[in-house]
Amino acid sequence: MPQNEHIELFQKRYGFRMDYQERQRKKKAREHKLQSKMAQKLIGIKGKIFAKKRYSEKVQLKRTIKAHEEKKTRKKDEGKVPEGAMPAYLLDRENTSQAKLLSSMVKQKRKEKAGKWDVPLPKVRAQSEAEVFRVLKTGKSRRKGWKRLVTKVCFVGEGFTRKPPKYERFVRPMALRFKKAHVTHPELKATFCLPIVGVKKNPSSPMFTSLGVITKGTIIEVNVSELGLVTQGGKVVWGKYAQVTNNPENDGCINAILLV
């Protein structure tokens, strides 16, 4: 291997050979012969790697050819009318993208009845009880172990008061209680910090749902009144469901995606 850029230096100083361009052209023209020879000759892992590389090159080539062809033909059908007609008084205004809420209220109600949602995260890792709860030892000599500490993020309703310690089986620490979530509207591509209304379903266990445990994949209900979504009847929609997309106990915040 050359240790320095001798050839480049030489070419800079003295220029190319007189037949340099011609030789390059011929070399390039004959390259396919070398390629096919290699394709036939190489076996084993080398052959596999070579074949894969060649395959991806060919795909790339076809793609670019197709793109070029499309570019050429597109000019013909320019008379197409764009969708999303706007009245003249809205044409110069940018923030006209509006959440489409056509009859989504009805859809949501139907889904609510079935208890199933078409959610962005369909498969959620199940959380075992051992993972969510930690056993607290109680009693004077720390012998009893009936108390549980919730180690995940929780939503606790507004008017909740803790029970006296003797009767409190599940402890939900203050530090892990959340009231707000960052909810992304998938069509608007915008994120809002919205107050949580309740935990609709934690897929791991109905007990987690009733406790208000929020883990990845949990369906929460959020207050969307500030988004200004409207039903067909002209009423403001205020509660909508969202699915949690991160691990709140690790991140310290709840990120969710709105189910539209």
Added chain:
Amino acid sequence: MISKRKLSESEEKEEVVHVLAQFKSESGELLESPIDLPLNITTENLQLICNAFVKKSDEEATPYTFFVKDVEVTSNLAAALKNALLDSEKVLEIIYQPQAVFQVRAVTRCTSSLPGHSEAVISVSFSPDGKQLASGSGDTTVRFWDLNTESPLFTCKGHRHWVLCTAWAPNGQTLASACKNGEIRLWDAQTGVQKGKPLVGHKEWVTWLVWEPFHLNPHCRKLASSSKDGDVRIWDVVLGTCLINLAGHQQGVSCVRWGGTGLIYSASQDRTVKVWRSEDGILCRTLQGHAHWVNTLALSTDYVLRTGAFEPAEFGRPQKTLTHEEAQEKALDRYNLVQKVGPERLVSGSDDFTLFLWNPETDKKHLARMTGHQQLVNDVKFSPDSRMIASASFDKSIKIWDGRTGNFITTLRGHVQAVYQISWSADSRLLVSGSADSTLKVWNLRTKKLHLDLPGHGDEVFAVDWSPDSQRVVSGGRDKVLKIWRY
């Protein structure tokens, strides 16, 4: 017992205070000499007295509203004067305003949803006589609808982009429509066939179309159009040519109006309103004051210019066909009647959340600056009797202002999204508004409250219109259907 009661009655009678009152019309003319009135006189009694004074023998009694010291008399005189100091030395002036003789009934139900358009309905408009209906849509078609059967009549294809605005000629025989490519096409309302060639010239989309007022020319030959490219063009629709190009705005023109005295008013995004003479295209004056785009204009005579020779009070009675000259005379009479209330006033709504009231024929300075909206003003309309102004804003409210002074009257709240368009009923007592929250709302201007909520649209309502014969309201929006509402 009996004597006691009599005594108390007589005491009550003594308590009634009398004032010397003088009836006065809006324009300041005194009616008869001052009369002595008890303070507990009701509006009904005031009506009787006023009608007796005015004495129009051949007509039925005209309803009036009465104002004392800028307060409307709703129950009796004492209630209206409650807050004001009563000076017994002076004559109390009672200002009377004649109201429309006929009463429009509020629309309450949707009689038909007309599908047909395959894209959002952008503009809807009734013809000046209220017998025809046209709509323009994002699917590049203009459609005419039959109002008797509430069914489609004609589909007019020709435009190659969204049809942004439509305008009926004041004789009700032609419809002009303009698209986003800047073309204007004319359609025969009787057959649905295109009239002549398209009017080409605008380089950007057309924002507004307006016809020459009927009393200036009963043949409806001239049409003015404003465009995003900053020009206002006056077209001759018979020859299909551009007569005058009013260039002068530095940015897109958002709205254009043709006044009854032959002046053209144009509002632009360059923050000015310009006044042009329509005969020769000379710029008369530039009205400055707004701090941001001017979105919309309204004239106090808009309604009478729109309806031309058709009198809303006469709908439903047999109408004789008029010759051009007769019709023009009638239109002129109607125009002069509205002029009596005050000279032609112009109100402009802007992106700087304010409205300005102008007297554009004579004065460069504004009459009033109306503040209060918290978002841009999208639509402004004078009431048909030109006594009130309604302004619709993106701050979800509609505000009502006095049509002569520009004083704030009230705010109508109820919409939960931006209000796009409003339309008055012919008797100025009701108002309908269409909003982004997919509902229409009918407002009562007597109680100044929400009268009715009309849900039904599936998405934003872009256009709304109340027919001049007061029978129907039509609305269209992004959900592609046209809805007709009746009582």
